[in-house]
Amino acid sequence: MTLISAKSVSVGLELPPQAFNFTRADLVRYAGASGDFNVIHWNERVAKEVGLPSVIAHGMLTMGTVIRVVTDWLGDPGKVLEYSARFTRPIPIPDTDEGASVLVSAKVTEVLDDGQAVISITAIHNELTVLAKTTVTVQLGP
Amino acid sequence: MAINPEFIGRTYPPTQAYSVGREKIREFAAALGESARCFFDVDEARAMGYPDLVAPPTFAILVSMQASKQVIFDPELALDYTRVVHGEQKFVHSRPIFAGDDLTSVVSVDSIRSAAGNDMITVKTELRSTGGDLVSTAYSLLVSRGVEESP
Numbered sequence: 001m002t003l004i005s006a007k008s009v010s011v012g013l014e015l016p017p018q019a020f021n022f023t024r025a026d027l028v029r030y031a032g033a034s035g036d037f038n039v040i041h042w043n044e045r046v047a048k049e050v051g052l053p054s055v056i057a058h059g060m061l062t063m064g065t066v067i068r069v070v071t072d073w074l075g076d077p078g079k080v081l082e083y084s085a086r087f088t089r090p091i092p093i094p095d096t097d098e099g100a101s102v103l104v105s106a107k108v109t110e111v112l113d114d115g116q117a118v119i120s121i122t123a124i125h126n127e128l129t130v131l132a133k134t135t136v137t138v139q140l141g142p
Numbered sequence: 143m144a145i146n147p148e149f150i151g152r153t154y155p156p157t158q159a160y161s162v163g164r165e166k167i168r169e170f171a172a173a174l175g176e177s178a179r180c181f182f183d184v185d186e187a188r189a190m191g192y193p194d195l196v197a198p199p200t201f202a203i204l205v206s207m208q209a210s211k212q213v214i215f216d217p218e219l220a221l222d223y224t225r226v227v228h229g230e231q232k233f234v235h236s237r238p239i240f241a242g243d244d245l246t247s248v249v250s251v252d253s254i255r256s257a258a259g260n261d262m263i264t265v266k267t268e269l270r271s272t273g274g275d276l277v278s279t280a281y282s283l284l285v286s287r288g289v290e291e292s293p
Contacts, residue, residue: 026173026175029173030173030174032169032173033169033170033172033173034173034203034204035204035207036207059228059231060200060203060228060231061173063200063231064174064198064199064200064203065174065175067199068174068175068176071178071199072178076180076190077178077180077196077198077238078180078192078237078238080199080238081234081235082232082233082234083199083200083232083233083235084230084231084232084233084281085230085231085232086229086283087227087228087230133230
């Protein structure tokens with residue numbers, strides 16, 4: 001992979017969008033890998049008891065996945081300097097083979113003098129944003 | 143019941159070091175559906191100038207969430223864990239986390255505020271390498287949802 005050059009990046013640049021699917025199996029896999037075994041991510045009975053429509057995706061699974069729109073484009077995930085997100089809406093994961101789909105787009109909002117860029121990510125599920133204020137600061141190449 | 147703002151700045155003792163292993167990085171990256179080779183292939187990571195496998199940008203949460211249990215279960219703060227949800231997350235990286243890192247965490251209470259009957263507490267976790275260099279800082283906003291008062 002090659003790191004994107006600052007010369008080719010300007011404010012308003014739109015990164016290639018991607019769609020990500022989350023299934024129940026993805027939630028189980030993330031629970032194991034992260035150590036987050038909160039029952040609302042794998043037990044439908046308990047999820048419904050606390051008023052959720054179904055089990056929901058871990059916010060950190062969503063946050064960890066959607067940044068691929070930036071890092072796949074950037075060419076080097078080690079050049080992420082800052083990453084922040086607000087978890088606004090839970091993503092219910094139905095018990096189907098397809099699971100739930102999240103459409104992710106991203107746009108460059110700032111280019112700084114030292115070759116850093118600030119990128120804003122939009123993540124949509126069922127026509128509603130599931131993350132807000134999702135921004136990534138990256139170090140671009142020379 | 144609102145959390146006492148006097149707890150802002152409270153700092154907890156450093157945790158036992160978290161040893162970042164190659165297989166944990168591979169497992170975590172796979173759980174995120176990642177395909178970038180520097181998460182899986184040591185030769186590729188080295189070819190990119192890194193000392194070992196690179197951890198994904200949100201890997202620090204494994205270390206910081208474990209460390210922040212000191213705050214969540216601090217009897218003096220008296221948070222009701224069953225009502226706590228993760229509201230916001232921010233990472234500031236001085237450098238990527240690499241396989242082979244031993245990371246010590248220092249957790250502190252960064253801010254406390256109340257709005258609409260909910261308590262919001264930002265927990266800051268500084269991850270440092272064995273040499274004491276700051277690797278990453280994680281900020282987690284935890285929202286303790288208020289209990290509706292009966293009339």
